[in-house]
Every structure is written in C-alpha cells, then in structure tokens.
Amino acid sequence: MTFPRPLVWINCAASVDGRLAFDQGARARLSDPEDLARVQRLRAKSDGIVIGIGTALADDPSLRVHWELLDGAPGSPPARIVLDSAGRLPAASRLLDGSLPTIIATSERCARHYPAHVTTIVAGAERVDLERLYTELHARGHRRLLIEGGARVLASALKPGLFDRFTIYVAPLIIGEHEAPPVVSGPAARRMEDVLPLDLLAVDRLGAGYVASYGPPRAAPSLLP
Ligand SMILES: NC(=O)c1ccc[n+]([C@@H]2O[C@H](COP(=O)([O-])OP(=O)(O)OC[C@H]3O[C@@H](n4cnc5c(N)ncnc54)[C@H](OP(=O)(O)O)[C@@H]3O)[C@@H](O)[C@H]2O)c1
Incomplete structure (x- = not known):
C-alpha cells in the first residue's frame, strides 16, 4: 500500500500490563520526567499531533509543545489534529481555545460548524479514514505526524503501510485489567496469520522505565530509512 502521506510516528505510554490509563479511562500520568522530555522532542519535530475524540473527551489535553522542557528557541507549533467523525468535541475544550493551529478530521455525517x-x-x-486523511494532510504540506492515541486510534493506525515508527514507554507499574483501556482496542487476531508483526529496533532504559521502538513489518513500506 503506497500513497503520498506524511511520515507517521506513533507514541504512547503504558503500564507493564499494557494499560494506557486507569479504570474507566481516567487519565494516568505514566511518563516520568525523562519520558515527558522525550515526548516533547517528538512533538517539536512534528507538524501535526493526532488524537482521537475519546482522548479529547477523557483528558481535555492542550496538545501544545512544552518548549520550556527543550533546549533552544521555540519552533513553529504543530497543528493539533482530532479525529472526530460526529463532531462531539465540546465547545469549551482546550483544543478549541484558538491558541494553536487546530484541525478537526471528520466525516460526511458531521453537521457541526466550528469557529473560523x-x-x-x-x-x-461515516468515520475518519486514515488513508484519506493522510493524503489530504500531505497535500496541505504536512510531512511528519505524531499519533498519541488513544486505544481505538492506535488500533486503526497500527497497520502495515500506515506508520513508520511505534514507540512505547513502559512505566514500571501495574494498573490491572477490567475497564482500563489497553494499548490497542480493536478487532483481535484469531491466528498468527492475522497479527501485526513488528520489527523491534531498540529497547532503551529511560528514567524508571524503558522505551521500546518498533518499525512496521520489514516488508511494509516506510518513509524512514
Ligand atoms: N498513555 C497514553 O500514552 C495515552 C495517550 C492517549 C490517550 N490515552 C488514553 O486513551 C483513552 C482514550 O482511548 P479511546 O480508545 O477511548 O479513544 P481514542 O482512541 O482517543 O478515540 C477513539 C475515537 O476516535 C474516533 N475516530 C475517528 N476516526 C477514527 C479512526 N479512523 N480510528 C479510530 N478512531 C477514530 C472514534 O469516534 P467517532 O466515531 O465518534 O469519531 C473513536 O471512538 C483515555 O483513557 C486516554 O487517557 C493514553
């Protein structure tokens, strides 16, 4: 599957038992300061940060680059990009505060009107199609996207030909299962032929935890060398 798209880097933080957040999706600050700085470097190198509406509703993030955690002068801010097929993002959301470039990726069924x-x-x-979105973003000049989640978006984004790097910070703690969102929430493979194989590139200790870096399956096209 090859089509013009930005380079796509997926990043998240999880517990050792593979949870992105606490019970019922309550936000968990799983990154320690070293990982927060790594994420800010990733954001600063991106021209778009992508999240799903589930994360926007659960966390109300600003998705800004915390330039104060980085060396050097602030660069141009990446656009905040929300996948919101039905127009559910609340008007009072920090993502709609007008302080940074913001893109709502939506579907034909959405009748919502946003501020100028x-x-x-x-x-x-019916739903945001990532291939169509990437093509459109590429045509508008976006060359480097950072996808930050959550679980459903990661299920859509972690497909051969749709991503170039997947990094996961694993914090040394256990959250437990029940209603805590997993790293990937989508249809489960029933046999080995259906799993998404990943290419393990590096495992680096960082702060109290570690970062594992994966590439797509070796046969899948990637924009990274
Ligand atoms: N630890 C971390 O690194 C991290 C990072 C981010 C989020 N989180 C956590 O993740 C949880 C939220 O995850 P979530 O799975 O509930 O929500 P999500 O993945 O953020 O958003 C999912 C929603 O996005 C919309 N969407 C539109 N197009 C999509 C597409 N192509 N693929 C997938 N989704 C699409 C869908 O709603 P519509 O159909 O209405 O558009 C879907 O229900 C929160 O608890 C948050 O704290 C953790």
Whole structure:
C-alpha cells in the first residue's frame, strides 16, 4: 500500500500490563520526567499531533509543545489534529481555545460548524479514514505526524503501510485489567496469520522505565530509512 502521506510516528505510554490509563479511562500520568522530555522532542519535530475524540473527551489535553522542557528557541507549533467523525468535541475544550493551529478530521455525517480558526477536513463517509486523511494532510504540506492515541486510534493506525515508527514507554507499574483501556482496542487476531508483526529496533532504559521502538513489518513500506 503506497500513497503520498506524511511520515507517521506513533507514541504512547503504558503500564507493564499494557494499560494506557486507569479504570474507566481516567487519565494516568505514566511518563516520568525523562519520558515527558522525550515526548516533547517528538512533538517539536512534528507538524501535526493526532488524537482521537475519546482522548479529547477523557483528558481535555492542550496538545501544545512544552518548549520550556527543550533546549533552544521555540519552533513553529504543530497543528493539533482530532479525529472526530460526529463532531462531539465540546465547545469549551482546550483544543478549541484558538491558541494553536487546530484541525478537526471528520466525516460526511458531521453537521457541526466550528469557529473560523478551526480547519475542518472531511475524510470519510461515516468515520475518519486514515488513508484519506493522510493524503489530504500531505497535500496541505504536512510531512511528519505524531499519533498519541488513544486505544481505538492506535488500533486503526497500527497497520502495515500506515506508520513508520511505534514507540512505547513502559512505566514500571501495574494498573490491572477490567475497564482500563489497553494499548490497542480493536478487532483481535484469531491466528498468527492475522497479527501485526513488528520489527523491534531498540529497547532503551529511560528514567524508571524503558522505551521500546518498533518499525512496521520489514516488508511494509516506510518513509524512514
Ligand atoms: N498513555 C497514553 O500514552 C495515552 C495517550 C492517549 C490517550 N490515552 C488514553 O486513551 C483513552 C482514550 O482511548 P479511546 O480508545 O477511548 O479513544 P481514542 O482512541 O482517543 O478515540 C477513539 C475515537 O476516535 C474516533 N475516530 C475517528 N476516526 C477514527 C479512526 N479512523 N480510528 C479510530 N478512531 C477514530 C472514534 O469516534 P467517532 O466515531 O465518534 O469519531 C473513536 O471512538 C483515555 O483513557 C486516554 O487517557 C493514553
């Protein structure tokens, strides 16, 4: 599957038992300071940070680059990109505060109107289609996306030909299962032929935890060398 798209880097933080957040999706600050700085470097190198509406509703993030945690002068801020097929992002959300470039990726079924400072991209009939969105973002000049989650978005984004790097910070703690979101929430493989194989590139200790870096399956196209 080859089509013009930005380089796509997926990043998340998880517990040792593979949870992205606490019970019922309550936000868990799993990164320690060293990992927070790593994430800020990733954000600073991106021209778009992507999250799903589930994360926007659960966490109300600003998705800004904390330049104060980085060396050097602030660069141009990446766009905040929310996958929101039905237009559910609350008007009072920090993502709609007009302080940074913001893109809502939505579907044809969405009738919502946003303030003039928000860019809307329709990329799908019922739900945001990542391939269509990436093509459109590429045409608008985006060359490097950082996808931060959550679990459903990671299920859609972790597909051969759709990503170039997947990094996961694993914090040394256990959250437990029940209603805590897993790293990937999507259809489960029933046999080995259906799993997504990953190419383990590096495992680095960072702070109290570690970062594992993966590439797509070796046969899948990637924009990274
Ligand atoms: N630890 C971390 O690194 C980290 C990072 C981010 C989030 N989180 C956690 O993750 C949890 C939220 O995860 P979540 O799975 O509930 O929500 P999510 O993945 O953030 O958002 C999922 C929603 O995005 C919309 N969407 C639109 N197009 C999509 C597509 N192509 N693929 C997938 N989703 C699409 C769908 O809603 P519509 O159909 O209405 O558009 C979908 O239900 C929160 O608890 C948050 O704290 C953790």
